[in-house]
Amino acid sequence: MLHLNDLHISFDIKGVKRKLISGLEMELKPGENLVLLGRNGVGKSSLLKAISGKMEACLDAVLWNGKAIRGIAQQDLAKKIAWIPTTRVDIPYLKAFDYAALGRLPYLSFHGRLKELDRKMVEDAFVKLHIQELKTRDLNQLSDGEFQKVQIARALCQDTPLILLDEPSAFLDYPSKVDLFSLLNRLAKQENKMIIYSTHDLDLAWRFAQKTLLLAGDGSYNFGLSEQLILDGHFNRYFDDEFIRFNGEDGHFEFDFSKGSRSLKLTGDKKLIFWTSQAMAKAGIEVQDTSEIEVHCFSEGEWGIQDQKFKKLIDLMNFLNTLIF
Amino acid sequence: MNKTAFIKLGTLVLLILALFIADIKWGSVAISWDELLSLFGNDAAGVSKSHQLIIWDYRLPKALTALFGGGALAVGGLLMQSYFKNPLAGPYVLGIGSGASLGVAIFLMGMQSSWMLNMPEAFQNVGMVFSAFGGAVSILLLIGFLSIRFKSDISLLLLGLMLSYFVTALVSLLQFWADADIVKQFVVWGMGTFGKTDWTSLKIIIPLTLLGLVLAYSQVRALDAFYLGREEAESLGISIRRSRTIIMVATGLLVGLTTAYCGPVAFLGLAVPHFVRLAYGYAGHRWLLPLCFLSGGALALLFDLISQNPFGDSILPLNTIASIVGAPTIIYLLFKNYQMK
Numbered sequence: 014m015l016h017l018n019d020l021h022i023s024f025d026i027k028g029v030k031r032k033l034i035s036g037l038e039m040e041l042k043p044g045e046n047l048v049l050l051g052r053n054g055v056g057k058s059s060l061l062k063a064i065s066g067k068m069e070a071c072l073d074a075v076l077w078n079g080k081a082i083r084g085i086a087q088q089d090l091a092k093k094i095a096w097i098p099t100t101r102v103d104i105p106y107l108k109a110f111d112y113a114a115l116g117r118l119p120y121l122s123f124h125g126r127l128k129e130l131d132r133k134m135v136e137d138a139f140v141k142l143h144i145q146e147l148k149t150r151d152l153n154q155l156s157d158g159e160f161q162k163v164q165i166a167r168a169l170c171q172d173t174p175l176i177l178l179d180e181p182s183a184f185l186d187y188p189s190k191v192d193l194f195s196l197l198n199r200l201a202k203q204e205n206k207m208i209i210y211s212t213h214d215l216d217l218a219w220r221f222a223q224k225t226l227l228l229a230g231d232g233s234y235n236f237g238l239s240e241q242l243i244l245d246g247h248f249n250r251y252f253d254d255e256f257i258r259f260n261g262e263d264g265h266f267e268f269d270f271s272k273g274s275r276s277l278k279l280t281g282d283k284k285l286i287f288w289t290s291q292a293m294a295k296a297g298i299e300v301q302d303t304s305e306i307e308v309h310c311f312s313e314g315e316w317g318i319q320d321q322k323f324k325k326l327i328d329l330m331n332f333l334n335t336l337i338f
Numbered sequence: 339m340n341k342t343a344f345i346k347l348g349t350l351v352l353l354i355l356a357l358f359i360a361d362i363k364w365g366s367v368a369i370s371w372d373e374l375l376s377l378f379g380n381d382a383a384g385v386s387k388s389h390q391l392i393i394w395d396y397r398l399p400k401a402l403t404a405l406f407g408g409g410a411l412a413v414g415g416l417l418m419q420s421y422f423k424n425p426l427a428g429p430y431v432l433g434i435g436s437g438a439s440l441g442v443a444i445f446l447m448g449m450q451s452s453w454m455l456n457m458p459e460a461f462q463n464v465g466m467v468f469s470a471f472g473g474a475v476s477i478l479l480l481i482g483f484l485s486i487r488f489k490s491d492i493s494l495l496l497l498g499l500m501l502s503y504f505v506t507a508l509v510s511l512l513q514f515w516a517d518a519d520i521v522k523q524f525v526v527w528g529m530g531t532f533g534k535t536d537w538t539s540l541k542i543i544i545p546l547t548l549l550g551l552v553l554a555y556s557q558v559r560a561l562d563a564f565y566l567g568r569e570e571a572e573s574l575g576i577s578i579r580r581s582r583t584i585i586m587v588a589t590g591l592l593v594g595l596t597t598a599y600c601g602p603v604a605f606l607g608l609a610v611p612h613f614v615r616l617a618y619g620y621a622g623h624r625w626l627l628p629l630c631f632l633s634g635g636a637l638a639l640l641f642d643l644i645s646q647n648p649f650g651d652s653i654l655p656l657n658t659i660a661s662i663v664g665a666p667t668i669i670y671l672l673f674k675n676y677q678m679k
Contacts, residue, residue: 065573091575104565106619118563119575124624125559171574 015041015064015175015207020074022059034060035232037074041209041224043174046201048222048239049211051251055230057211058099061177064209065096091119095168097178101160103153109163110148113138116170131170138169141204142196158189165196169204176200178210182217190214194221215252215259216266219243227251273297277333281310289316292326298333306336343625346618350632354405357639361401365646366653367392396533399540401639404532406547407600408610408638409631410592413554415607416614416630417589420561420623421582422491429593429607432498432586433477436505438597441473442466442527443512446520463534466527467598474594477501482586491568529655530601532642539599550591551631557581557588558623603638605660609668610634616671637664 020037023030033056041047049057063071072083082090095116104112116138117131127135139145144162147155155163161181168176178197182190194214198221201208212218219225219239227235227247235247242248248259258267276299279286289310290300308329309317316322316329323329363374369392373385377393414429422431430436445465481501485494513521535543560581563571568578596603614629621629637660645659 062569067569067572087572087577088575091573094573096570096573098567098570100567102566102570106615107565111622115562115566115574118559121559123556123559125562125622126624 014043014078015039016076016079017064018074018076020060020063020071022056022063022068022071024056024059032232033230034228034234037234037236039226039236041175041207043205043207044201045224046197046208046210046222047224047226048218049209049226049228050215050218051228051230053213055228057228058179060228061096061179061209061211064175065094065177066090067096088119091171091173093173093175095171095173095176097164097168097176097181099180099183101157101184105153107152108148109150109152109155109166110135110139112152113163113166113170116167116172119171134172135166135170138166141169141200142166157184158186158192161185161189161193162196165200169200173206175207175209178208180211180213182212182214190217194218197221198223215248216264219248219264270294270297273299275299276301276304277306277308278302278304279308279310282312285310285312285314285316289326289329292330296330296333343618343621347629347632350629350636354632354636354639357636357643358401358405361404361639361643361646362393362397364643365392365397369393395536399535399537400533400642402540403535403543403600404638404642405635406543407532407596407603408606408641409635410547410550410596411603411607411638412610412614412630412634413551413627414589414593414596415609416611416623416626417554417557417561417585417592419611420564420626421585422495423564423567424495425612426608427495429589430502430602431495432481432589433501433505434474434590434593435597435602436502436509437473437475437477438470438594438602439473439509439528440505440512441469441471441476443509443516443524444473445469446524447512447516450517450520467539470598471594474597475590477505478586478590478594482583485582527601528657530603530657530660531645532600532638532656533653535599543595543599546591546595550588550595551627553584553588553591555624555627557584558627560585561623561627600656602657603660604657605664606634606637606641609664610637612668613637613671616668 017037017039020034021032022034023032025031037060049060051057059068062068064075066072066075066082066085066087073081075082077085077093085093114127114131114135117127117134118125120131121127139148142162142165144159144166147159147163150159152160152163164181165176165178168178181197182193185193194217197208197210200206201223210222222239224237225235225239225242227242229251235242235245235251243259243261243264246261249261252259252266256269258269259265260267273296275297277293279289279300289308293300307318311317315324316326318329318332321332323332363369363371367389369389373389374393376383377385377390411429415427418427418429418431419425421427449462481494481498484497488494488497513524516524560571560576563574563576566574572578593607610630610633611626614626614633618625618629641656641660641663644663645654645656647654
């Protein structure tokens, strides 16, 4: 079990001390996954480093089963905590299998030779992640999504109860992000691991991470079940500004476009109204029920305005541009 | 690594054996196979005294020095390249070479003063070795001391580079003030040779090189982990500080010693690790290290053989041979490798 007890992180910028995290109290149990959210520079990466034992000043604040990690030898800590950084390393000629096998290092004797058991663990990691076909591929020929999974395979090889990932979704395309987050959720539950990761994919993260730690960057934070933080309005408090707003009803982010002087009224098919209004918002046209101009959305996917009918949205938009209203 | 790797390793060992014998057989004085066989068959009766002397006291020590010196430089290069994750790093990247040069330059300048001139030649040889080793070790200690304050490896590399410039400038200054024959002696030292050692020096070179190799081998796990970067290596349980110290000491021992006895031998240390990687692909350091040692030894024997100029009378400078023969080989391998991809 991981326990953070009165953890402080601050930064010295030319003699001026800036507090990032102050008095953080947090607990994580096996089987739980936690996401760190917050804007750039609030200390997400620093916190991950602190938990992994890389920050001298935080060694007493990170407790492993009640014992400060200062008292745990580095070699033993490597068997408890795996850490996956954001940056990708390219090692010429290295195969994905050999890369993942580096995760076995803490368990190997001085010459670093893999034993039968080690090989089997590496094989198993690839099987668990359904990426057997990547084993023999060159590391620097993997896509970013594939590389991320091979990194996770390495962490599995390290056989640690806790896995830390620093912005694992940073370079992934959207389906790969979803794939990755659901994988991390599944690993936590099936392998009974603790998983902590940071990300900027806000509206995806809360769907997959059971717990959320929100960092404000001024020392304050909120920690709890992701849904509880949303219900309590903390997501709004952290991320809303004049342009962006977290919708606590359905968990999406909404954007405010600058409003133009033009407005119109939409009637008809619900789905069509929704997507038409999205297009209008971008074009600076406000959708108002009081507007004199009315566009009717037919359920077969057509738009009617005055005596005109359009089969494509673009034709409607072009027509609206010729109207003066 | 698998069966083919063992075959490649076996081929390398056979190659070394062949080169070793060739290096003893050929040189400016022709020695027949019969003489060689009877000499090593403990039946030296039919061999002339001078040929016996050439084999036992010159060519055999020279071949052994090439084997161990070349291997040591290659391993030193590997250690620096892997530690700094920089393919341009070589054994002299931390200033060990320039440190040795300064030591030798100071010693040779001292020779100008009269009391040293009266010393026997043996003293001169020993003095050169000691001052070179002393210079190398002092630079390394200085770097080690200064590096306590540096966390970044780039600063450490820059530090080594700057110290090299500084020390090289001091050497130039010394050369400027020195007599012409001293300068020549220094230039000759700078060209490198394996032929200045005798059995007494080998009694120092071989055990200390082996010690350096053992130290280096104790760090193969750390060197593997460094592929991933410092912080990840730390997460894998590697103590960076301890590894760094041991790697520095091993490099200093291997490179400093070789440079002291053979001069700053160019090319081998930088090129052999690349050569090994190009030839064998990825391998953990528990393979790379012995492969580098053996390949370094083999190449050094080959270069020495060529520099002995078996088809002429004169001896060619080792460093020029190494670069003239070695650089095109590496370029060829690079091209071949890129065509395959």
